[in-house]
Amino acid sequence: MNQKPVSVHAQTPVDLVLGGEGSTSWDIDNIAPGDSGVKIVTLHNAGEKDGAVSIWISDIEEGDYGGDGAVLDDCLLFGIVSNRFNTNIAMPNLIRSYPQNIAAANFIHINRLQAGETVTFAWEWEFPLAGENHNLAQGDSLSFTINYCLEELMSENTPQGIVDQPEVPEQTTQDVEDQPENQEKTTQGTIYHLLDIDILGKVTNVQMDSAGTILQSFAATSPDETCILYFERYTRISGTNGKIPLDRIELTIEEISILLPDNTVLLTPIYRLIGYNTEGEKIHVEFNPAVKLTIHYDAETMPENSFPPYIARYSDEEGVVPLESPAILPVSPSRADALVNSCSLYMVLAEVASAPPPLPVYFTASNLIISSQQAFEGDPVKISVTITNAGSEDGTYELYLIVDGIVRAIQEISLSGKSSETLTFEITNLAAGVHQIKAAGLTETIRIEKVAIDQLGPGVNWMVLDFSVAGVVIIGLLLWLLYLQRERRRVTEIGI
Structure with a gap:
């Protein structure tokens, strides 16, 4: 310059x-x-x-x-x-x-x-x-x-921002009454800080390095596992403006009232996630990368014809902000998931849809077809319904796809008189279990199976199987070589 x-x-x-x-x-x-x-x-x-x-x-x-x-x-x-x-x-x-x-x-x-x-x-x-x-x-x-x-110095093979760490003991969980005071611990000359994560009264003790990086993956849960925070190894936990170390993180129930969006219901208590520094002062906490928050709710309290429940955060400045669920997770009728990167107020909400409209006069629905009556978690499932306008006038209809009482999709169809059309939906994130499918007054069921680690079933000894296959191959090669040798000897004897 x-x-x-x-x-x-x-x-x-x-x-x-x-x-x-x-x-x-x-x-x-x-x-x-x-x-x-x-x-x-x-x-x-x-x-x-x-x-x-x-x-x-x-x-x-x-x-x-x-x-x-x-x-x-x-x-x-x-x-x-x-x-x-x-x-x-x-x-x-x-x-x-x-x-x-x-x-x-x-x-x-x-x-x-x-x-x-x-x-x-x-x-x-x-x-x-x-x-x-x-x-x-x-x-x-x-x-x-x-x-x-x-x-601490990063090794040459460690990704940027991740500190190479020796193996450390597994995290321990204990009741609040038996909680030890946080202290600095030394392992092989490296200083570690003990962070307490208190989820509704159940404390998980987590070891962190001097940069605020946790040393192994773990889940911090509430006593009844209603709320769970999942941390991946090498997640960095820091206070306001990156300050470290922290003393503890708490998830508690907050007794407050907030203004909800129209046609939205609250399915859980409002939870506050907050951090404390070593002086006991409340501070804002950030997670990098984001951690997964799971909140369970009572499915019986969910109004009929609700859209899928979701976790939202709240602040006076932003109001209610819906958070997206990790795409790979199946939708469960009693659980909501979201990725969170900082402390805030969190809750599970559901938007209530209008009741599915009745079919217009001269409209009929038929052939509710599911591509497979049995599938595995993650498999795409196609659901089709045929709508017919038997009248002479044009008409419009909104077709609701309802799975286990939750509105999963809505498609609008316009039909001229004396015509029909088949509408198709595709869903991919159904959890394991039996699910009820409804559309235009028609009902079907589908069973979703968990994906087994070993689709061939338990008890298969892969090492024995591998050696058996290898043995068969070797014996086959030896027999083939013996056959070729005999053929060469026979050809030599007859002078060909």
Whole structure:
């Protein structure tokens, strides 16, 4: 970058130890287009082990003194001058293009900072002359915090952002009354933090590394398994702006009333998922990647002709936001699933459809046909119905496909007089069990079977079977070779 002469002073080194964080603040104001400058930062590994440094930005605040809507963070460009960095960000760039937390997809890393080593680098900034609203933004202010965390080194074969870990004991679950205090644990020289995940009173103790990454897959459940949180190995759990470590995460029932969308019913209590830091303060928590939340509900309480229930989150700012269910999961008549990436209020809702309309005069329905009366979970099932208009006038009809009392699809059909048409539906996510199919007053059933791991049935010894097949093949080859040898001998004897 081109820059005017500026006074540059080395800052007091930011001392880091493995699993620890440090930060430097930056305030910029009273500048105009064409100005530029440099901020020198020094990092020092004050610990006894080498580590990798992750860098992210937080606490971005802007001051629009002119009240014209133009702000500095839409104008200033920032870049880092150093050969020690690994990043996927094009520089220079706007400050909001830099990672906003330690688990962000965009990243800035120092791959190795040795124990006792000090590294100095420069943050450069520039206020370009040309740009929309740049003149309006002069005189405004911008402040933010640059955060640094010294993490365990990643092995060469470990994917980006995943820390190579030794094997650790399985997670343990216990009652709240018997819950131990959280503490730092050391395994083979690596520091681990113990995180408590409390689901309606049942606590699962989870080991995390210093970067907030869990070390193995697990499920945290409520005592009656009404609510379940599924975590995949290497999920990173962090607090506001990527802060770690956390002390615990709780899922509790919240006694509040919220405004629901029209024609929507609440099937479960409202649950609050919240985190706490090591000082016992409530904080927002983020999961990367998202974790699966399962909530069970009483199917008997669901109104007739409801659409499939779904998990929704709620906040005063957004209201009710429906969450999509993972596509690979079968629809169960008493369970809803969703992927969640942060703390919020969660609940199961169902939208109630209007009652299926009666067939118009002269309309008839026939031939409710299911492609297979028996299928496996995940298999596509086709359902067809023939609608006939026996009258002389054109007509329209909405055909509801209802599975186990839930409206799974609606198709509208327009028929001229003396005509008929076959409508076809396809569903692929039916859970195992017997399901009742209804359409236009017709009823059929279908049985869905679980997919067995071994479709040949239990008791098959694959090793014995493999050796048996191999033995048959070898014996066959030997017999063939003996036959060829005898044929050659016979040909030689008769002089051919």
